[in-house]
Structures are given as C-alpha cells and as structure tokens.
Amino acid sequence: MKTEQKHPRLAHAAVAVLLAGLAMGLVAPEASAQESRRRRTTQDAKPIELSPAQVADLTKIANERKLNVDDLVAAAKTFQPSGRHDEYITFASGGQSGQVFVIGVPSMRHLRTISVFTTEPWQGYGYSGDQDPVREMLKVNGREVTWGDTHHPALSETSAEYDGQFLFIGDKANARLAVIDLRDFETKQIVKNPLTVSDHGCAFVTPNSEYIIEGGQYATVLGYGYAPPEDYEKSYRGMMTLWKFDRAKGRVDVANSFAVEFPPYFQDLSDAGKLASDGLIFVNSFNAEMASGGVEKGNPPFEAGASKRDTDYLHIVDWKKAEAAFKAGKAEKINGFPVLTIKTTVAEGILHLAPEPKSPHGVDVTPDGKYIVVSGKLDPHVTVFSADKIRKAIAAKTYSGSDPYGIPILDFDAVKEVQLELGLGPLHTQYDDKGYAYTSLFLDSAVARWTLGGETAAKPAEGPWKLVQKTPVQYNIGHLVAAEGDTASPDGKYLISMSKWSVDRFFPTGPLLPQNFQLLDIGAPGTTMPVIFDMPIGVGEPHYAVMIKADKLKPWLVYPEIGWNPHTQALDPNAPKQGKEGVIRNGNKVLINMTAIRSHFNPEHVYLEEGDEVTWRITAIETTQDATHGFCIGGYNINLSLEPGEYAEMKFTADKPGTYPFYCTEFCSALHLEMMGYVHIKPRTKTAQADGDAPQPGR
C-alpha cells in the first residue's frame, strides 16, 4: 500500500516537468531565433550625450578641418553610418549620359546608374553581341542611337501619389520615352515618337498613370515630313502624345496611344492636373511669335525672335475629352499614328490657350490641384492660374480672342489668380507639406520659398502668396526636387537644387566640370533653409529628378526564379538548366547552354569553327543576394551582367579564329580569377573540310 501512495506523487512531478519542458520546447527555438536576428541587426540608436572630453575632441577636429558649427550640423544631418539606409530615394535624369541616377537622401550617396538610352557595359546593357535586344530597342528609324538626352523622370502614380512601381523618362534629343521597372531597376521598353524628332515635356503622368505625357518641343513637319522654314506657320506643328500605360504588363500600349496637334509654338514643360484640376493637362510654350530664325539671312536669331512678344501661351488640354474623341475615331493618322488635329480639338472643346508672361519655363500644379504655377524665366514673376477659374472661363467662353489657328484664348484676368515677384529667372516649382512652394531662380542662383494662398490645407504664418526666403545655391539652378514634391501630399524635409554650374565648388577636373546637386534642409518653416550637402555629378547634366520615400519601393533582392529573363520580366523557357548544360550543333549553327555559379562556368571549353553562327545562353544559377557574375569574350564586344537567377542570351558569328579565354567580369568569389574557360574557334582548313562528320560552315 505504501508504494501505491508514493507512485502518484512521483508521476505528478514527472508530468509537471514534462509539460514545462514541452512549453519551453515550443518557446525556446522561437526565442533563440529572435535573439540571433537581433544580434545581426542591432544598431546603436541610444540617445547620445557628449562628455566634455568628447566635445573637446570634436571641437579640435572641427578647428583642424576649418569647419564651423553650421558645417558640423550639416554633417550630422546628412551622414549615414555604414549599413543604415536613406529615408528617400531620388531618381535623377542623367542628361546627355542617357541614364538615370539613383541617389539616397539625405546622404546624397550615388547608389546606382540605370542604363536607359545609352549602352553600358557593367549592366551588360547592349553588349550581348548581334541582335542584342537593347540595341534593337535603341534604334531610331532603323539607326542605332546609343545615347539620349534624358530630361524628366516621372514615377508611376496611384491617386496622384507615387506608388513606387515604375519610372518613366523622356529623351529630348530623339523624342523617345522609356519605361523602367522598379522591381529590378532596369529599362524594359523604349518607344519612339512617330510624329516628332525632339520632345521636352516628357515624362509626366496623369494621376493614376493612365497616360504618360510626352510634350514636344521644337516644331517640325509631323511624322518626319519636310517643309522649308519659309512655310513654318503653314506646315510646322507642335504636338503632345498621350502614351497609354498598361500597368499589368508594365509596358506602354502603343496601339491605344494618340497625340494632340499643337500650333508651332515650341511647347515646353507639361504637367497633369490632379484633384481639383483632374482631367486637364497643362503645357506651356515659348515661341508664340512663331519665329523661324535665320540669323545667317539677316533675320533675328531664334533667341530674339522667340522672345519678342510679352506673352506666350499656356495650352490647356481636356485629356478625358481627348480620349473620348480618340475612341470615337475622330483622330487622323500621321505616319500611321492617330492625331487629333487642331480643328478637331477646337470643335470638341478639348484645347484652350491662356496667355502667360513671355517665354516661361516650368508649369507645376499645386498639391491640391487648385492652382497652376507658371514660372516666368524671362519674367521675374510666377504666374498662378486657378483651375476653378479656368473651368469657369471655358464654360462661359470668356475669351480674349483666338490664335491664328482658331484656338480660343481664355481671358488672362479671368483665369489668373495672382502674380508674385520672386526674383530673376524663375524656372521650376515644387511643394512641401507646410503650405510653401519652392521656385528655382536661375539668374539669381537661389531657391525661393513662398507661401501658397487660397484654400490650401496648411496656412503658413507669413500669410498667403508671400515670398518668405531665398537661399543662394552654387550656381545656376535648373530644376529642383522636394521629397514627393509634385504629388498630392508632399513630405517637405529635403529639397535638392540641381545646380547647372559648380565653378569653384569642387577640385577643377579640367575645363569640363561636374554639375552640383545641393541638398537643402527645408524641414523648418520660416527663413531657415540651409544648404547641407554638395554632391558632384560628373557623368552628365541632369535635368529633373523625383524623390520618393524609400519604403514605397519594393525591389527584388534576387530574380524571383532561376532562368529569369529581365527583358520579358518572366521565366524564360530557353534558360539553360543545371545538369542540362552542353553544346548542340546543327550545321554551322551552334547553341551553347551554359550555367554560371561560384566559381565556374559549365561548359568550360567550347569548340567552334570559323564562320559558326553562335547562340550562347547562360543562366546564373545563384540565389544569393549580390552573387552577380559577369561574362565576357575579348575581341567580340561582349559583356554580360548575370545577376542571381538571371538568364541572358548572346549571338555572334565566330568570324575570327583563335583561342579566346572567356571569364567572369564581376569579382564573385575567392576563385573569381579561376572562373573562366576557352572558346576554341578553329580556322577553316582543307583537312577540316575533309572531315565528313563535322558539318561545314555555310559560306
């Protein structure tokens, strides 16, 4: 009986221990996994307090380096410790480099260049031999054009807010539009405008990226026609193209795109209305004089002829009506592309003009969409138009006349809200979250901060429509960009002055000097708006930039599947698979299926014969972030970038016999130098021809 009493106590204790153990078993692995994750990502974010000794050290360093207190504060506002990511990402046009630069803000670190209109070897952009898909995409009317003059990047928008999915950018020199997918930061599509040779107001998007706007610039005979300059008014025309964007495909839908014909007034920048002005597009112009130049014939040069009159015209397009007219089949075809002629747009009430002070530059819609700010350029004012007044004037036909092409001109006083004198050379305007607008002053070399008026959400203390502050910048500011500064809800905080001249700001690199991106801290209201960083851009002359909150971007870390084709943005059925590598010969056509992984290519020896037509396919079967390989063959102008999971194809004719090493061009591993192989291209000889089994090159 005694034993019977002992047993249950023992058993109960055992059960208790077991249950506790089980509970710990459930919790313990989870806890330790968290522990190790914390070990990795811990960044010391504790508040700091400087000891007198540390203050002395800091003061000593500052004095040795001749830094004043403002410099130290600026450094503290912009420095990013290793591993910490920036709060904003700026996509800047690369100007003549034909590229896009990706820059972190506030550190102003250049993170990456995206090749767009320019071939670029590091990214393997246009270096995969013959029939390269990039080089095909870069062709303009059959000719390969391997550069572009990138001007205005635009992020895709949803409800007038950046959604972080796509970036669009225009090429002024060749009137092209590019689509960049922000999952892999690569150019997916380039469309050539079939109507015009050059553009400027590109790219700007409607509030849900229904259309990407490409406003033209220099008038020509649309569709690559010809007419002598004497026929300028009769035959030359401007235009604006509305490229339909298919978000699901991530491509421009050319078949559902159309253009609106404009008079030859040299259309300049454009912007899409939003909220209060949704449905309208604004395009300004600087040659209402229709000067056709000819200084060599004793005519006034373009610069004088196009600046004679006191006013030019703001073009106001009702794009929803234009879309309806296009869908109703009212467009005419020019060079195979549908165009709504001036006659049609006037008859349908699609197009109106409004006078604006002469030769303005930027046209920028306020965050609430209620006002349109036109910067004077040659006029020291910004002219603010009211969207509401424009709609009323259109409805009431409050016209002051019509232009030589019969387009009604809205009465200036009926549509103008206010004119505000800011300084010399106002070019572009951006906005913040506190009710301020920021306008670049080219001639003054300054950024002007001024207050918006009317029914704005935030009412700055300085009162409506007032110039508050001017911060000098170095030098000759063109565009400026504030954090999400052209959306319905700008963030404020940071603004970049895209200064065209740097003159003495950096070490002189010969006569050609970098541009100067200057970061301004616009976080505090009032008159505090200091420059806190100078970033040289030594690759091209950027025009516009857009700045997005970094957490809106969701880039891939590696391609989603092994064998991914970035050109189609899909898994490619042709991608060689691990274990299926090899060389397949069919006559003189040779197909090579290769894989790349640290640290070897497979196969390593490829035997070709002179004259072979080679299709060479490589899959990077890596899945680790940053485990990128390159692939080059010397003398054949080939270099690929094989990012983890990426599939690439190259084609060439083996027309120069010899033994060619190929190798990995991206330092991938400790055995990177050993990651190589040989292409053996055997010369055509009599003995080779006598070998019955080897099919002969067909020449």
Next chain:
Amino acid sequence: MSELLLSVFGPRVPAEELRRHPVRYGTPTLLLSIARVLLLCSVFLPYWHMELEAPQYPDGLFLSAYVNHLTGDVKEIDGLNHYIGMRPLHEAAHFEKTLAVWAVIAMFLMVEGAMFIHSRWAVLLALPTVLFPFGFLADLQYWMSEFGQNLDPSAPLSASIKPFTPTVLGEGGIGQFRTYSEVGLGLWLAFAAAGVTIVAFCFHRRAYRPLYRRAKASLST
C-alpha cells in the same frame, strides 16, 4: 489464460475493476496516445537548425533538418562547401532519410500496440520511441563528423580549412563563419514523446502490476 500469455500480454482488466478505477487504467493509455501523436507531429517539423554567420552574409544562412530532408540555404551552403571539399549535404544520411518516416510510423504503431499489453514487455514496444530523439542527435553527430573529417584534400581552400567536426549543438566556427546550432521544434516534440512515454509507464506499472501479481498468484494456486 496460460502463464505464457499472461506474462507476455499481461492480465485483462475485469469490467467491474475498470468501471471502479477508470482514471487508473485510462491514464497510461491516454499518455501513450499523446506520446505517439507528438511523435507523428514531429515529422512535419524541423528537428535541428543551424545558422551560419559571416561578414558577407549579414542576414546569415540557415539550415533546417527534418527527419527526411533538409531545407534552407542548402544550395548556397553546398556552393560554399565545394571550396573546402565537403560533399553536397544531400549525400548525407541517405539511408536514414529514406527510412525515417516509415520508422516513425512503425514506432507509432508499436506504441499503439503497447497500449494493449499490460505486462513489463510493453516497455520493449515503446523503447524505440524513447530512444529515437537521442538516436537522431547521435546520427547527426556521426554525419557531421563523417562530412567534416573527410574533406577533399585537393579542394581550393584545403590550405586554409583543415578537416573539422561542425558543432551539433551550440556555437561553433569554420573559416569566416560562426555557426549557431540548436534543437528544432520537431526534436523537442520527439523528446516530449519520449518523456511522456516514460511517465506513461509509471502509471502503467501502477495500474497493471497489482493486477498482474494477483493474476499470477491465482494461476499458481
């Protein structure tokens, strides 16, 4: 009932006795049921984890072992291992991995059988379940040693990395890597199954031993 049958299968519980002490006879059965369910569940969970940290892998590399397969950054770890001449991980414990799920099913059935045996021999049927988690760790240790000690001497990094035995539990290091290994939820469940089984036999003994003695006594009289 013959003496042999009694000593192997133990006494049957009279209906009257069962009605009077449902908890006494139900407890071992219930606990054994719990044990075998725990064991079966463990098959679907990882038995062991290893995390590898190195400067160029700030997010670490992970390896998880189930009774019949490996998951995690196997490909990347294999890729790295080829530099030191270690064989691909999938070549390890081939026999064990093939057999594991069947073995667990067999143990499940054996423990089920043990519920109906009311003698000490029931322990034999449950013994594999008790030993299983220890066997898993021992086997893991064996393969770690087998793989780590038999590196290809002609491998690229053979000059820097000499044969070694990776750490099965706790912190270890190899090359520029720190490794952190720990028991996974599956193995915790298997340990729990083993523990529950042991406890079940305490109750088993308490319930059936008196019956067995009585039955034996009545047989010998």
